[in-house]
Amino acid sequence: MVICMDNFGSRLREERERLGLSQAELGEIGGVKKLAQFNYEKGERQPGASYLSAIGTAGIDVMYILTGSRASPVPEPLSQRERHLLANYRGSSEEGRRAVESTASALAHKDGAKQTGRGK
Secondary structure, eight states: OOOOOTTHHHHHHHHHHHTTOOHHHHHHHHTOOHHHHHHHHHTSSOOOHHHHHHHHHTTOOHHHHHHSSOSSOOOOOOOHHHHHHHHHHHTSOHHHHHHHHHHHHHHHHHHHHHHHTTTO
16 A cells, blocks of 8 residues: 555545535544544644544544555435435434334335336
8 A cells, every 4th residue: 555645635535525524524434533534624634543444433534544545435325315214314312213114114115116017
Protein backbone atom coordinates (compact mmCIF):
# COMPACT_ATOMS: atom_id res chain seq x y z
CA MET A 1 0.00 0.00 0.00
CA VAL A 2 1.39 3.38 -1.03
CA ILE A 3 0.23 6.30 1.08
CA CYS A 4 -0.35 9.37 -1.09
CA MET A 5 -0.81 12.47 1.06
CA ASP A 6 -0.73 14.88 -1.91
CA ASN A 7 -4.51 15.03 -2.26
CA PHE A 8 -5.38 13.79 1.21
CA GLY A 9 -7.36 16.91 2.13
CA SER A 10 -9.46 16.97 -1.03
CA ARG A 11 -10.22 13.24 -0.72
CA LEU A 12 -11.19 13.74 2.93
CA ARG A 13 -13.53 16.58 1.94
CA GLU A 14 -14.96 14.42 -0.87
CA GLU A 15 -15.72 11.60 1.57
CA ARG A 16 -17.24 13.99 4.11
CA GLU A 17 -19.51 15.46 1.44
CA ARG A 18 -20.41 11.98 0.15
CA LEU A 19 -21.81 11.20 3.60
CA GLY A 20 -23.56 14.58 3.83
CA LEU A 21 -21.62 15.70 6.89
CA SER A 22 -20.47 19.19 7.81
CA GLN A 23 -16.89 19.86 8.89
CA ALA A 24 -18.11 20.26 12.47
CA GLU A 25 -19.99 16.94 12.35
CA LEU A 26 -17.07 14.95 10.95
CA GLY A 27 -14.70 16.67 13.35
CA GLU A 28 -16.91 15.65 16.25
CA ILE A 29 -16.96 12.03 15.02
CA GLY A 30 -13.17 12.13 14.77
CA GLY A 31 -12.78 13.76 18.17
CA VAL A 32 -11.44 17.10 16.89
CA LYS A 33 -12.72 20.66 16.61
CA LYS A 34 -14.05 22.15 13.38
CA LEU A 35 -10.81 24.13 12.92
CA ALA A 36 -8.73 20.94 12.98
CA GLN A 37 -11.10 19.37 10.44
CA PHE A 38 -10.75 22.46 8.26
CA ASN A 39 -6.95 22.24 8.47
CA TYR A 40 -6.98 18.54 7.56
CA GLU A 41 -9.04 19.31 4.47
CA LYS A 42 -6.80 22.24 3.51
CA GLY A 43 -3.74 19.98 3.84
CA GLU A 44 -2.22 22.13 6.57
CA ARG A 45 -2.31 19.38 9.22
CA GLN A 46 -2.35 15.59 9.18
CA PRO A 47 -4.61 13.61 11.51
CA GLY A 48 -3.53 10.79 13.76
CA ALA A 49 -4.55 7.16 13.82
CA SER A 50 -7.31 7.63 16.41
CA TYR A 51 -9.02 10.20 14.17
CA LEU A 52 -8.76 7.94 11.12
CA SER A 53 -10.11 4.98 13.06
CA ALA A 54 -13.06 6.99 14.37
CA ILE A 55 -14.09 8.41 10.99
CA GLY A 56 -13.71 4.96 9.44
CA THR A 57 -16.43 3.64 11.74
CA ALA A 58 -18.70 6.43 10.44
CA GLY A 59 -18.40 5.22 6.85
CA ILE A 60 -15.43 7.22 5.59
CA ASP A 61 -13.29 5.14 3.21
CA VAL A 62 -9.98 5.62 5.02
CA MET A 63 -8.11 3.54 2.43
CA TYR A 64 -9.27 5.98 -0.24
CA ILE A 65 -8.29 9.14 1.62
CA LEU A 66 -4.84 7.69 2.38
CA THR A 67 -4.02 6.07 -0.98
CA GLY A 68 -6.48 7.38 -3.55
CA SER A 69 -7.75 3.82 -4.17
CA ARG A 70 -11.13 2.67 -2.94
CA ALA A 71 -11.15 -0.20 -0.43
CA SER A 72 -14.37 -1.44 -2.03
CA PRO A 73 -17.15 -0.06 -4.18
CA VAL A 74 -18.69 2.97 -2.50
CA PRO A 75 -22.24 2.27 -1.40
CA GLU A 76 -24.82 4.88 -2.21
CA PRO A 77 -25.30 7.06 0.88
CA LEU A 78 -28.59 6.77 2.74
CA SER A 79 -31.15 9.49 2.15
CA GLN A 80 -32.45 11.51 5.10
CA ARG A 81 -35.62 9.43 4.94
CA GLU A 82 -33.66 6.16 5.05
CA ARG A 83 -31.49 7.40 7.95
CA HIS A 84 -34.65 8.35 9.86
CA LEU A 85 -36.18 4.90 9.22
CA LEU A 86 -32.98 3.20 10.36
CA ALA A 87 -32.82 5.34 13.51
CA ASN A 88 -36.42 4.43 14.33
CA TYR A 89 -35.68 0.75 13.75
CA ARG A 90 -32.60 0.86 15.98
CA GLY A 91 -34.58 2.68 18.68
CA SER A 92 -37.34 0.07 18.71
CA SER A 93 -37.78 -2.87 21.04
CA GLU A 94 -37.17 -6.36 19.69
CA GLU A 95 -40.92 -6.74 19.16
CA GLY A 96 -41.02 -3.46 17.24
CA ARG A 97 -38.08 -4.53 15.08
CA ARG A 98 -39.81 -7.78 14.18
CA ALA A 99 -42.94 -5.83 13.23
CA VAL A 100 -40.93 -3.47 11.00
CA GLU A 101 -39.14 -6.41 9.35
CA SER A 102 -42.40 -8.29 8.76
CA THR A 103 -44.11 -5.21 7.33
CA ALA A 104 -41.18 -4.35 5.06
CA SER A 105 -41.01 -7.94 3.80
CA ALA A 106 -44.75 -8.06 3.09
CA LEU A 107 -44.63 -4.74 1.22
CA ALA A 108 -41.58 -5.78 -0.82
CA HIS A 109 -43.29 -9.03 -1.86
CA LYS A 110 -46.50 -7.16 -2.71
CA ASP A 111 -44.59 -4.64 -4.84
CA GLY A 112 -42.61 -7.44 -6.49
CA ALA A 113 -45.82 -9.27 -7.38
CA LYS A 114 -47.24 -6.09 -8.98
CA GLN A 115 -44.13 -5.66 -11.12
CA THR A 116 -44.30 -9.22 -12.44
CA GLY A 117 -48.08 -9.11 -13.03
CA ARG A 118 -48.93 -11.57 -10.24
CA GLY A 119 -50.55 -8.95 -8.02
CA LYS A 120 -53.66 -8.39 -10.17
